Amino acid sequence: MTKLTLYGYYKSSCTTRLRIALAVKKIEYNTVFIDFFNKEHRGAAYAAINPNQSLPTLAVEEEEGSSTPVHITQSVAALEYLEEAFPNSTPLLPKNPADRALVRSLVEVIVADLQPRQAAQTLEKLGNDFGANTDQKIKWAYDWCVKELTAYEKLVTAAGPPGKFSVGDQLTLADVCLIPQIQNAVERWGVVLEKEVPALAKIYDNLKSLPEVQGAHWSQQPDAPKDA
Template structure:
């Protein structure tokens, strides 16, 4: 079995995706905590394994003497977990090709359309290059959350018989990505999920009931600030 190391940060939504998936699939791994606040991700040591300086990185060592493979994008890491550990825990991609396509479409709404537009480096760029103040940054992030969560909600309600989760009654990669996306939208940007997205609110309630999701919340991570 590959030996896994997750390089992450407690508040990183992309890292949270990996934490949830690793827990749902019951995969043993160790974690290296990267101090994003103090810009450790931009230091030479981390840049050597992830030139994009993004979080997380999943290192997979097959034990063949070649050293670890560094998977530097969260969705690629999620797909790797499905392929390398097919019999661990639950399957996060459906067996049906059409349902897999639905899952992947929802994943892309979060990871390609939502998350990058309210990521720290985007907001930093808005301030540094365009002079946006904090209120303008918050409005920018809020507006994108509303737009993309609306698109997500329309897709999950388009089916005649929606299930407990994003695609049917089994947790998928779409849900793994949705959880931190909603956490950001609600906790950081003030989105009223119950009011604006009732279908997503129900899905999120079902997801929050899972111990694997509860344990992956940023506030419960060892590197999170303690009150």
């Protein structure tokens, strides 16, 4: 029996991707909380399982206690693993190859083009190396969010009005990656979706009504501060 352990942090958008996917697929897993705020992810113990010191890490044990766990250290690789290892659970990739390609393109807009540019380490670097103040960091993150979410929206609407979600009416990996990034854009950087990306605003309204999305929100996690 496969045992999964998710190493994550309540406010990590990349960790949230995994929380949503695991909930949608109804896959049981254990959680190890890594205190990102106090830089636990940069300690020797965590670096031993994830040399990049990033969150999350998904540890996979095919038979409990029988072998060294496999550590999947990138969220998209972990999402793809869940698709392949649990074929009977709710699929997050469409059957049609063209739709699958679109989903993967949308995923890359989020994980390659947007998320790294407003990640904590990027903003930290802007401050430490280039003297950016808080307002400048916020503007940097805001501008990148608007630019890449606009690109995402254009891909979603290229063939006409979108369905309930990013690619038709089926929840996909694109949505799983989009959700926490929109939460960041709105809650941290002040992006007004209805103004900047109205089609995505409607899609997000549909997504945030899902119980799996609500339960995966950072505020609902056991390691979130009680007054958050």
